[in-house]
Amino acid sequence: MSFLKKMENQILIADGAMGTLLYSYGTDCCFEELNLSEPEQILNIHKAYINAGADLIQTNTYAANYLKLQRYGLEDSVKEINSAAVKVARNAAQDKAYVLGTIGGNRGIKPHSISIEEIKRSFREQLYCLLLAGVDGLLLETYYDLKELETVLSIARRETALPIIAQVSLQETGILQDRTPINEAFERLELAGADIIGLNCRLGPHHMLLTLEQVALPKHAYLSAYPNASLPAYVDGKFHYEGDAEYFRKSAQPFREQGVRLLGGCCGTTPEHVRAFAEELKDKAPVTNKIVKLKEKKIIVETAIVKREEPPLDHVVKQRRSVIVELDPPRKLNTGKFFEGAKALQDAGIDAITLADNSLATPRIANEALGHLVKQKLGLRPLIHITCRDRNIIGLQSHLMGLYTLGLHDVLAVTGDPARVGDFPGASSVYDMSSFELIQMIKQLNEGLSISGKELGQKTAFSVGGAFNPHVRSLDKAVKRLEKKIACGADYFISQPVFSEEKLIEIHDATEHIEAPIYIGIMPLISSKNAEYLHNEVPGIKISESIRERMARFKDLPADASREGLEISKSLIDAALELFNGIYLITPFLRYELTVELSYYARRHHNALTGRNDHVQTNIL
Structure with missing residues (x-):
């Protein structure tokens, strides 16, 4: 039987x-x-x-x-x-x-x-x-x-x-x-x-x-x-x-x-x-009838204290030209220069300050702490990067819930550089999730559900950015990744720094069918050594030979090299704003005076294109 x-x-x-x-x-x-x-x-x-x-x-x-x-x-x-x-x-x-x-x-x-x-x-x-x-x-x-x-x-x-x-x-x-x-x-x-x-x-x-x-x-x-x-x-x-x-x-x-x-x-x-x-x-017969207890329906109640106070970044950049600036959290506990830079960038009219999450696997002051203080003290919008490297699924969800509770609603989901490239090469890289899965997780929180399916009692309102690396052998494959991230829920993209107008045109042509806005990364070079290091040693960054040759002309002239780096960035801003609405400036080594000038420059360019007459400060160097 x-x-x-x-x-x-x-x-x-x-x-x-x-x-x-x-x-x-x-x-x-x-x-x-x-x-x-x-x-x-x-x-x-x-x-x-x-x-x-x-x-x-x-x-x-x-x-x-x-x-x-x-x-x-x-x-x-x-x-x-x-x-x-x-x-x-x-x-x-x-x-x-x-x-x-x-x-x-x-x-x-x-x-x-x-x-x-x-x-x-x-x-x-x-x-x-x-x-x-x-x-x-x-x-x-x-x-x-x-x-x-x-x-x-x-x-x-x-x-x-x-x-x-x-x-x-x-x-x-x-x-x-x-x-x-x-x-x-x-x-x-x-x-x-x-x-x-x-x-x-x-x-x-x-x-x-x-x-x-x-x-x-x-x-x-x-x-x-x-x-x-x-x-x-x-x-x-x-x-x-x-x-x-x-x-x-x-x-x-x-x-x-x-x-x-x-x-x-x-x-x-x-x-x-x-x-x-x-x-x-033993010897007990099974039951053939039972009374079913119906599950009580839960009502998700929104609380006012953490509701979004401004439109999401993807809405901003769809409506007008937008400039955001990355200012890395300090490696040491003195935050004076960081906040000086944040205030100067705010005065330059940027839309958001972006805070990396221990970039190059190097420990820095937690970006959510600085993001909260930037918003609280200056009223400047913080964009918080979140890597998959440092937290398991439990930590990622807890981190996101904390960000939302602090009123930090703009996030960038990235994989994160592996631990072995940083200060502690023996540290573990977690990678419980990929950036695709992290984007999905954040979007599920926006539905009021944790990744396990449990109700959170409230819907979050995150605007989720995705990273875009155009410096790959096949740009078509990079664009496929963008499309996959859009399917996962990405609202907009932030690119790795671009160092040639030809690459900007190539990116534009390859992404013209994508409705999600793209912030084009631009990083001012400060020296020939800086250019060679970025090109040869930093993952995801490639600099054209002609740009490296321009920087090499000022190999022993630091001030001139810095000015040349700014001129290169300005010409890239000119080209980028003809093709894209978003500019993402990356501040090298807390040299915020460089990205402050480029922020003013981008605003002047924007005014020229739109016919506006906003007062814009001239060269501050």
């Missing part, structure tokens, strides 16, 4: 965690490879769960697919590992338990990190290995992305008539990270062919039960639940789960009351947790 037939009149008990036990034994490697190198260890864990009362055990194959095994250089061992896992599980099960072939989700908090096509290829390979080895059913577990689960479930349903269990993982009670309500998700999974639908991982019994209270009994499928033992603690360099078996015993009957017919454990659970479930639910 199949286990699906048994579930018509009986609650079945599944096993618990495999990785947790292996980890507690001191194993810290690819757990799936142990099917080959340490089969006896896996066999003993299976037997322990069966002896504890498990009716179903799952193969040790959660991550035994091409995409995950390649992290260990084992991508060519998919067949061997999966076949061995089924053999070990079969040896343990004999006629005492059913064997489920387990396939875990690949997409987590970043659903676009792996393409659906890659997932399909990897899934099919593992699926065929498990089916050929002879399993009694399939367990698709720990899927945060509903699209991924629906995709692989449909593939599995076409290939086999065996029972299929499809389980999602939640960040928030009752709702998936893409905001799909749990009832809708279960209906879609049942429609796609799942015989058992349920929840596993992330949540312990408390929050999993709160979710199941909102779930109606399926029309044709059965419900399952595999809760975590507890939230993990991190002690002495190791993860530790503290949930005890007695707590699971007390939650067994409530799971039954919510209609669960397959009950097992996930992270942190042991044979003792499974034993508690088995003993408590």
Whole structure:
């Protein structure tokens, strides 16, 4: 008799965690490879769960697919590992338990990190290995992305008539990270062919039960639940789960009351947790009716204190010519010169001061702190750069929430120079996200949702800039990146500094179809050495040979070299403002007097083009 037939009149008990036990034994490697190198260890864990009362055990194959095994250089061992896992599980099960072939989700908090096509290829390979080895059913577990689960479930349903269990993982009670309500998700999974639908991982019994209270009994499928033992603690360099078996015993009957017919454990659970479930639910019949508790609707309430006070930068530059200036936060704690520069730039009429986020991986005063003070003391708009390098997903969201709370609504999402180029080459580069994903994350905050799908209680109002590097072999590919960033939600772009009029024309022609405005980067050169360093050593910057030759003429004349750098920048401003509305001036080494003069110059050019007669100061050098 199949286990699906048994579930018509009986609650079945599944096993618990495999990785947790292996980890507690001191194993810290690819757990799936142990099917080959340490089969006896896996066999003993299976037997322990069966002896504890498990009716179903799952193969040790959660991550035994091409995409995950390649992290260990084992991508060519998919067949061997999966076949061995089924053999070990079969040896343990004999006629005492059913064997489920387990396939875990690949997409987590970043659903676009792996393409659906890659997932399909990897899934099919593992699926065929498990089916050929002879399993009694399939367990698709720990899927945060509903699209991924629906995709692989449909593939599995076409290939086999065996029972299929499809389980999602939640960040928030009752709702998936893409905001799909749990009832809708279960209906879609049942429609796609799942015989058992349920929840596993992330949540312990408390929050999993709160979710199941909102779930109606399926029309044709059965419900399952595999809760975590507890939230993990991190002690002495190791993860530790503290949930005890007695707590699971007390939650067994409530799971039954919510209609669960397959009950097992996930992270942190042991044979003792499974034993508690088995003993408590022995000979208990499943429920066939339940009262569903409707989830209360939350209302997002806007608070006045952090609402945007001025139009977003992308609106400004669409309506008129605009100048923004980058003034790097200081490397030392003295901020006097920085604020002198900020005030002088404000007097020059710039639209915003942009603050890099530890450029070239060199620690500086936090840009959000200076941005807040610039806005508070001067009333000047700050544009805060945010790199993916220094913060994980938790830190990025917290940082963004803090920026919005401070009233800093203009941000530039950038990847960030790798740590090895900076003052601390041994430091870690985080890169939890790419700049594309960061832009998406910020736009999701604008919808009042965190990246995990949780409601924030308020919508943010960020205007998001994207970086544009035109100094690549194929400008067409750079433009494709712009288009991709626009699809992710970018409102406007800021380019790396451009040092030739020919390049400006090339950029204009290549981006003419793009509606998002572009601020063209212009950086005044201060010496021949400066020009050579930027051209040869700084990523993303290229300076034409003719410009470098012009600067080389004043190799031993610092003042003349500075003036020549300004003349080059002015001619570039002239050319840029004929083609683009936005100018992005980059201040070298806090030499703000250079970008102040260029700001005045850009305003004079703007007045000449528009026929305005605003008073503009002449050369201040």
